[in-house]
Amino acid sequence: MNTPSPEPPWAFVLPFADAATTEVPLKRLLRLSLFQITVGLVAVLLIGTLNRVMIVELDVPASLVGIMLALPIMAAPFRALIGFKSDNHKSVLGWRRVPYMWMGTMVMFSGLAMMPFALILLSGDHQGPEWAGPASAAVSFLLCGAGMHTLQTVGLALATDLVPTDKHPRIVALFSLMLLVGMLIGSLGFGAILADFSQLRLIQAVQGAALLSLILNLVALWKQEGRNPSLTTGESDVTFAESWAELRLLPGWTRRLVAIGLGSAGFAMQDILLEPYGGQILQLSVGATTLLTALFAGGGILGFAISAKRLDRGGDAHRLAAFGGLIGIFGFGFVIFAAPLGSPGVFGMGTALVGFGNGLFAVGTLTACMNVSAGRRQTGLALGVWGAVQATSAGLAIAFGGILRDVVARLAAEGSFGAALNGPITGYAAVYIIEIVLLFATLAAIGPLVRGTARGPVTQPPFSGLAGQPQT
Numbered sequence: 001m002n003t004p005s006p007e008p009p010w011a012f013v014l015p016f017a018d019a020a021t022t023e024v025p026l027k028r029l030l031r032l033s034l035f036q037i038t039v040g041l042v043a044v045l046l047i048g049t050l051n052r053v054m055i056v057e058l059d060v061p062a063s064l065v066g067i068m069l070a071l072p073i074m075a076a077p078f079r080a081l082i083g084f085k086s087d088n089h090k091s092v093l094g095w096r097r098v099p100y101m102w103m104g105t106m107v108m109f110s111g112l113a114m115m116p117f118a119l120i121l122l123s124g125d126h127q128g129p130e131w132a133g134p135a136s137a138a139v140s141f142l143l144c145g146a147g148m149h150t151l152q153t154v155g156l157a158l159a160t161d162l163v164p165t166d167k168h169p170r171i172v173a174l175f176s177l178m179l180l181v182g183m184l185i186g187s188l189g190f191g192a193i194l195a196d197f198s199q200l201r202l203i204q205a206v207q208g209a210a211l212l213s214l215i216l217n218l219v220a221l222w223k224q225e226g227r228n229p230s231l232t233t234g235e236s237d238v239t240f241a242e243s244w245a246e247l248r249l250l251p252g253w254t255r256r257l258v259a260i261g262l263g264s265a266g267f268a269m270q271d272i273l274l275e276p277y278g279g280q281i282l283q284l285s286v287g288a289t290t291l292l293t294a295l296f297a298g299g300g301i302l303g304f305a306i307s308a309k310r311l312d313r314g315g316d317a318h319r320l321a322a323f324g325g326l327i328g329i330f331g332f333g334f335v336i337f338a339a340p341l342g343s344p345g346v347f348g349m350g351t352a353l354v355g356f357g358n359g360l361f362a363v364g365t366l367t368a369c370m371n372v373s374a375g376r377r378q379t380g381l382a383l384g385v386w387g388a389v390q391a392t393s394a395g396l397a398i399a400f401g402g403i404l405r406d407v408v409a410r411l412a413a414e415g416s417f418g419a420a421l422n423g424p425i426t427g428y429a430a431v432y433i434i435e436i437v438l439l440f441a442t443l444a445a446i447g448p449l450v451r452g453t454a455r456g457p458v459t460q461p462p463f464s465g466l467a468g469q470p471q472t
Helices: 009-013 026-032 034-057 062-074 076-088 098-122 132-162 165-193 199-221 240-248 253-268 274-280 286-312 317-341 344-372 379-413 425-454
Strands: none
Touching: 026 034, 026 132, 026 165, 026 199, 034 062, 034 098, 034 132, 034 165, 034 199, 034 274, 034 286, 062 076, 062 132, 062 379, 076 098, 076 132, 076 240, 076 379, 098 132, 098 199, 132 165, 132 379, 165 199, 165 286, 165 344, 240 253, 240 379, 253 317, 253 344, 253 379, 253 425, 274 286, 274 344, 286 317, 286 344, 317 344, 317 425, 344 379, 379 425
16 A cells, blocks of 8 residues: 655645656656656757747748747657557556657757757858758757657656555646756756856857766666566567457547647747747846746746646636636737737746646646546556657647748738838737637637536546447
């Protein structure tokens, strides 16, 4: 029987530290969560620092930047397959999750190792063929994305393997928190390193992140998954198609995925535009705009803390996600009005609110997906599906946001919208308004799920291994 482990004196700063048990103490969980720190570092490097550097310092068109940052979504649909494979993997060493996590680490490291030189080529600072820059940058971004998707899907599945089912909501909140802690550390660190920008500093920052991610992930994985001899023989007779078909039969599953897709797109479309918006419209420096990611992460951390407490007290995960979408709508309103007010303070407040709402939405939807897979041999698959929908929607939204800003800004400069809207803010505002519309659509999609769960939890049948034929 699992009992709470003694907490260290500093555990009060983690409102969900009781996710630990005697068998899996808090120190071990925090060590495992280091993989989320590395993913956070890489995420803030891609969507925070590098997008500003490429657009402003390297003079790369925002549409091309958006496409590059959206390329990792090509690996996102495979998260469901990766999760399923890690659920059923057979290895000589008796491991299921560790081989996939180490593979993800090495793939991400490879992408980071080549990225700074690819970005220099992308900026046109070379004498080679023109295609060398976009091609090398595309490969590096794809590798980073594939590694991040693999790490997050299988890492969270490993964490849920280690603790009992009633601890899963707190595990989600804890690991989500560590992701934003990594983003916070990355935003402060990269902001300081690149305050006096040069190509040499860019190379040092990116390759330093590559080495740090390799070391931290090695520490995170050390002795986390025990060797199980029963996993070394035979192959699972459950196919991916059968497992996926059975998951689709769960009540409200399709509507849940629609809500996740709409909400993820609504929160992510501005990812490559937030810092350029601060630099171009509010005239903020590189260091100041990078700190916006810290505000976003801080709002998210608060959202995770509140989510953990609400879910621990029996709160409805769908209602929590809907509240996050509502907070995001107000946040984007603040971001839009920061420009006419000329107020960096209002802009910062809006950024923090968007991060807060995104934190509530992410924990709520992820917990809801985990709840429907509880007691079934589908944890990795459910987490992979959530990640695939979330990442694909976010990636497409990022690409669309960059293209939309360029198109609207060009039309506005040509006078297509009248003299009052011929400034650069028009392109950014168009993206933020669409995000507000998407979040309203998210509320409409998730509403019936809130009403359904309010009548009581749905009892899920145990996993049968045959699509559409639950055991009785």
